[in-house]
Structure formats: structure tokens, C-alpha cells
Amino acid sequence: MSDISDLFCYDLPTSPQPEIGKILVTGATGYIGGRLVPELVARGYKVRVMVRSQSPVHVERWPEAEIVVADALNQESLKSAFKDIHTTYYLIHSLLLGPKRFESADVTASINFRKAAEERGVRRIIYLGGLGDVRTPLSPHLRSRMEVARELKKGGVPVTILRAAVILGSGSTSYELFKNLVKKMPFVLIPYWAKTECQPIGIRDVIKYLVGSLETPETVGRSFDIGGKDVLTYEKMMKILADLLGQKKPFIYSSLSVFTPYAYLAIALTPVPAPIVWSLLEGIKSRVVCQSDHIRKIIPFEPLSCREAILRAMIQEEQDNVRTRWSDAYPRDYSLAVKLQDLKRLPKFEVSYTLLSQKDAGSLFKAVCMIGGNEGWFINNWAWRIRGIADRLLGGVGIARGRRSSSTLRINDVIDFWRVEDLKHNRRLLLRSEMILPGKAWLEFNIDPKNENNRLTLRAYYKPHGSLGRIYWYMFLPFHNIIFNGLLKQIERRG
Ligand SMILES: NC(=O)c1ccc[n+]([C@@H]2O[C@H](COP(=O)([O-])OP(=O)(O)OC[C@H]3O[C@@H](n4cnc5c(N)ncnc54)[C@H](OP(=O)(O)O)[C@@H]3O)[C@@H](O)[C@H]2O)c1
Numbered sequence: 225m226s227d228i229s230d231l232f233c234y235d236l237p238t239s240p241q242p243e244i245g246k247i248l249v250t251g252a253t254g255y256i257g258g259r260l261v262p263e264l265v266a267r268g269y270k271v272r273v274m275v276r277s278q279s280p281v282h283v284e285r286w287p288e289a290e291i292v293v294a295d296a297l298n299q300e301s302l303k304s305a306f307k308d309i310h311t312t313y314y315l316i317h318s319l320l321l322g323p324k325r326f327e328s329a330d331v332t333a334s335i336n337f338r339k340a341a342e343e344r345g346v347r348r349i350i351y352l353g354g355l356g357d358v359r360t361p362l363s364p365h366l367r368s369r370m371e372v373a374r375e376l377k378k379g380g381v382p383v384t385i386l387r388a389a390v391i392l393g394s395g396s397t398s399y400e401l402f403k404n405l406v407k408k409m410p411f412v413l414i415p416y417w418a419k420t421e422c423q424p425i426g427i428r429d430v431i432k433y434l435v436g437s438l439e440t441p442e443t444v445g446r447s448f449d450i451g452g453k454d455v456l457t458y459e460k461m462m463k464i465l466a467d468l469l470g471q472k473k474p475f476i477y478s479s480l481s482v483f484t485p486y487a488y489l490a491i492a493l494t495p496v497p498a499p500i501v502w503s504l505l506e507g508i509k510s511r512v513v514c515q516s517d518h519i520r521k522i523i524p525f526e527p528l529s530c531r532e533a534i535l536r537a538m539i540q541e542e543q544d545n546v547r548t549r550w551s552d553a554y555p556r557d558y559s560l561a562v563k564l565q566d567l568k569r570l571p572k573f574e575v576s577y578t579l580l581s582q583k584d585a586g587s588l589f590k591a592v593c594m595i596g597g598n599e600g601w602f603i604n605n606w607a608w609r610i611r612g613i614a615d616r617l618l619g620g621v622g623i624a625r626g627r628r629s630s631s632t633l634r635i636n637d638v639i640d641f642w643r644v645e646d647l648k649h650n651r652r653l654l655l656r657s658e659m660i661l662p663g664k665a666w667l668e669f670n671i672d673p674k675n676e677n678n679r680l681t682l683r684a685y686y687k688p689h690g691s692l693g694r695i696y697w698y699m700f701l702p703f704h705n706i707i708f709n710g711l712l713k714q715i716e717r718r719g
Contacts, residue, residue, distance in 0.1 A: 232428035233263045237524055238439035240267035244310050250274045251315030255396060256352060258548030259431050261286055274305050281635035296333035302340035311348040311438055312341060322499045327368045334372040338379035346381050348444060350437050355389040355449055355512040363506035382445030384437050389451060389512035392533040393427025394540035395549030397496050401504055404494035406466045411474045415486050418458040423451035423513045426533030436523035443522060449514035453529040458508055464531050468538060492616060495624035549628045551638045563645055564666050564685060573686040573697050577708050580677045581716045585650040588680055588719040592653050592669045596639035597627035602714035604707050615641055620660035663693035682712050
């Protein structure tokens with residue numbers, strides 16, 4: 225159960241109605257869904273969470289919720305997810321599939337969803353989509369969000385559509401994109417199209433509208449624009465960010481209409497995946513401002529200003545309390561998502577490093593779990609950074625993704641260019657590489673008792689792709705020996 229101070233909806237003017245029946249949250253592993261589930265549970269709702277793959281981490285994360293595995297691209301699987309459901313939230317988003325695939329995947333998902341919901345007698349759908357004026361040219365991303373709304377509405381199940389622009393909160397894509405641009409550019413380059421207006425909304429207000437809509441019958445089957453207190457230009461928003469971050473940098477205006485170099489610059493400077501950066505920046509060209517404020521009368525509360533939303537995001541970061549982050553969700557068919565346990569046999573290329581320590585397993589494991597992010601890799605950080613830059617230049621995720629939290633880890637969290645594949649308290653941390661490599665790689669830390677001591681082992685597994693993959697392994701082995709031995713000693717020292 226969440227602490228009340230962590231909940232966004234404690235002051236929501238609507239009343240919980242858990243008697244309506246079971247609520248299905250889709251996209252629960254994503255940024256928005258991950259924040260919605262605890263709020264619903266805390267308000268007494270029976271919640272079913274839809275995920276695309278079974279994992280013990282889901283049970284640990286949502287002990288009060290029912291978990292169902294289904295994929296919106298597979299209509300049959302949705303039918304079991306919808307059994308006995310009163311209302312379902314549609315928070316599915318395929319942007320990470322990249323520009324060529326996300327639009328068709330999102331439309332197919334929404335068609336399957338509509339049909340399965342209708343067949344199962346679902347009473348309501350609540351969809352969080354994007355703001356934008358259909359009479360103006362829209363980016364493929366904004367167009368696709370509207371297409372999803374149209375598809376969902378074609379069925380017999382009433383759909384509530386909430387349309388939001390930029391969402392500001394700790395871990396949100398927009399917040400991290402703009403924050404990194406402001407922090408990392410020597411001067412803040414403002415393209416002419418950053419003069420477009422938007423109406424950013426804080427993540428807490430988005431969640432309040434999502435929950436409030438469920439609890440307000442007047443919202444059934446209607447569409448609402450949701451926004452924060454301010455309508456401002458992206459330029460003004462970046463100035464507020466610079467001010468709050470204490471970044472006293474000149475803002476330089478560019479009248480050039482070229483989009484591509486700016487997008488590449490943003491991709492290089494921010495940890496956000498390239499397809500998302502691209503889509504967000506394309507969306508900046510469109511004015512995204514609420515066309516009506518009806519929702520304010522139906523679910524009355526004072527939304528946050530842009531400054532307040534940014535400040536809250538910064539405080540959450542400072543308190544190491546980022547509950548969900550854009551990096552949580554990524555496509556399951558991503559070629560780098562293959563798990564070590566899914567391989568028929570362990571990779572032949574393996575190297576391990578061991579040391580014995582008198583320190584207890586808990587302290588050693590705590591030190592293991594501090595690696596990466598702001599803490600760095602304890603030693604030879606320059607080498608990890610160079611690898612990260614090379615990765616980003618090759619179109620990979622780079623090292624700048626950091627971590628959701630500097631003190632806690634859960635399965636599926638990212639640590640720079642790694643992702644946590646397995647975590648066994650005080651025993652094992654298994655990381656899967658998401659860097660661009662001619663092969664697949666894993667890094668495993670194990671702690672096990674040995675006589676009176678604890679044995680700390682670091683094992684690197686590598687499955688090469690062809691001869692280039694093998695050359696890579698042998699070429700970097702001497703460096704890995706230095707780096708991994710050094711890392712192990714540092715972990716022991718900090719344990
Ligand atoms: N974040 C924002 O700034 C923002 C702004 C305005 C509107 N919105 C809207 O809010 C909604 C949620 O956004 P988000 O930022 O939370 O997205 P997100 O973090 O990218 O999460 C997307 C979710 O969709 C799930 N998903 C993707 N394909 C699926 C499929 N075929 N079947 C089932 N689940 C699938 C993912 O599950 P896996 O973990 O299995 O991949 C993940 O849980 C979207 O409709 C978006 O348009 C977001």
C-alpha cells in the first residue's frame with residue numbers, strides 16, 4: 225500500500241466507487257500506467273494489470289492487483305484480459321517501435337482492443353491521447369494518437385478521451401529531453417519553431433484526471449482536453465527549466481527552418497531514445513493547447529503551473545523517488561531483449577573474475593547495486609563514458625540513460641546501457657547489454673559463501689554475431705580484464 229504523501233489523488237474532489245467492478249489497466253509497465261495502478265489500488269478498486277510478459281517483478285510490484293498477460297496485437301489474448309472487466313484504461317503506446325512501425329501497430333492494437341472489449345461486454349474505455357488541432361498539419365505521432373481515438377470510438381463501448389500535451393514529471397520523456405538540452409548545450413539554441421505554444425501538464429494532474437474520469441459519470445463517452453495552468457511557448461518552458469536548474473546560459477535564436485540537425489543534436493545530448501526524441505520534436509511544430517476547459521468544471525481542482533510541475537519533478541529526483549520512468553517500457557520484440565535463460569545453452573564466450581571478501585553478503589550486494597548512473601562505474605569511468613559516446617553515435621542508447629533511482633533497483637530497470645534481467649536479493653544481479661554490439665552480452669554479479677568468507681564473482685557472457693563478433697570479443701578482452709578486475713575490487717572496497 226502506498227504512503228499517502230506519495231499519492232497524487234489524495235485531494236481529488238471525486239469519490240472512489242470500488243463497487244463498480246474490476247478495472248483493467250493496460251500499459252501498466254509504462255510511464256503513466258505505472259503511476260496510475262497504485263492510485264487505483266489505494267482508492268479501493270479491484271485492479272487487473274495487463275502486461276505482455278510474465279515476470280516475478282510484476283507480482284512484487286503490484287501485490288494487491290491481479291496480473292494478466294496479453295498483447296494488444298493479439299486479439300485472442302485480449303479476450304481473457306477483458307473477462308469481468310467494468311472499465312479499462314487504454315495506455316498503450318508503440319512509439320519505441322520506430323517511425324516505420326509505430327503507426328500501424330497502434331492502429332492494429334486499438335482495433336483489437338475495441339473488438340475484444342465489445343465482445344466481453346466491457347462498460348467503459350478511458351484513453352489518454354494527445355492534444356492537437358486536426359485542422360492543422362500534425363506530426364505522425366500526434367496524428368496516430370488521434371487515429372487511435374477514432375478507432376476506439378467506432379465500437380459500442382463508450383470511450384472517454386483525455387487529450388494531453390507535454391507531460392512534466394520526474395522520469396517523463398519531455399522533462400528529461402528539455403532538461404538535458406538546457407543542461408548540456410553550452411548555450412541554449414532555440415529554433416524558430418520553439419515559439420509555438422503548448423500547455424504542459426504535471427504528471428500528478430494527468431493521474432488525477434484519469435482517476436477522476438472513472439469516478440465521474442458525466443465523462444462517459446466524451447472527449448476532454450487536459451492541461452496545466454499555463455499556456456506558454458517551448459522557449460519560455462526551457463527558460464523556466466534553465467532558471468530552476470540554475471543554468472545561467474545565453475539563449476541563442478536560430479531562424480533556420482532546418483529540423484534535422486537540431487533533432488540529431490537533441491539525440492546526441494539526451495538519453496531519450498532517438499525515435500521518441502524525433503517524434504517529440506516533430507510535435508513541437510504544432511500548437512498543442514486545450515481547446516476547451518470543460519473538464520475543469522466536471523473534475524474541479526487547480527492544476528499545477530509549468531514551474532510547479534518542473535519543481536516537483538526536480539524534488540522527486542533529488543529525493544531519489546522517481547517511481548516510473550520513460551526507460552521502463554521498451555518493445556518486447558526488440559532484438560536485444562533476449563534473456564540469458566532463453567538461450568538453448570550458455571554462450572561459449574565467457575570470462576569470470578572472483579575475489580574473496582570478509583564483508584557480509586548484504587553490504588557487498590548493496591555496493592553491487594550502486595553501479596552506474598550518477599555514481600559511475602567506480603573506476604575507469606572514462607572508459608565507460610567513451611563506450612557510451614560510441615554507442616550513441618552508432619544509434620544506441622548510450623550511457624546517459626542513467627538509472628531511475630540511485631539507491632534501489634528492480635528487474636527491468638536500466639543502468640546506463642544495461643538492463644536488469646534478474647535480481648536475487650544479496651545473491652545475484654544479472655544485467656543484459658542494450659548497447660550496439662556485434663553480439664549479445666550479459667554481466668552477472670554473484671555473491672556466495674565460501675568457508676568463512678563471501679565470494680564475489682563477476683562473469684561476462686557474450687554471444688558473438690559472426691566473425692566480427694568474435695574479433696570484437698578478443699580485441700576488447702584485455703581491456704575487459706583491467707576494467708572488470710578493477711570494478712570488482714572497488715565493489716569490495718565499498719561493500
Ligand atoms: N508520456 C507522455 O509524455 C505523454 C504525453 C501525452 C499523452 N501520453 C499518452 O499516454 C499514454 C501512455 O503513455 P506512456 O508515456 O505511459 O507510454 P510508455 O511509457 O511508452 O508505455 C507504453 C506502454 O504500452 C505497452 N504496450 C506497447 N505495445 C503494447 C501491446 N502491443 N500490447 C500491450 N501493451 C503494449 C507497453 O508495454 P511493454 O512494457 O510490454 O512494452 C507500455 O506499458 C499514451 O497513449 C500516450 O499517447 C503520454
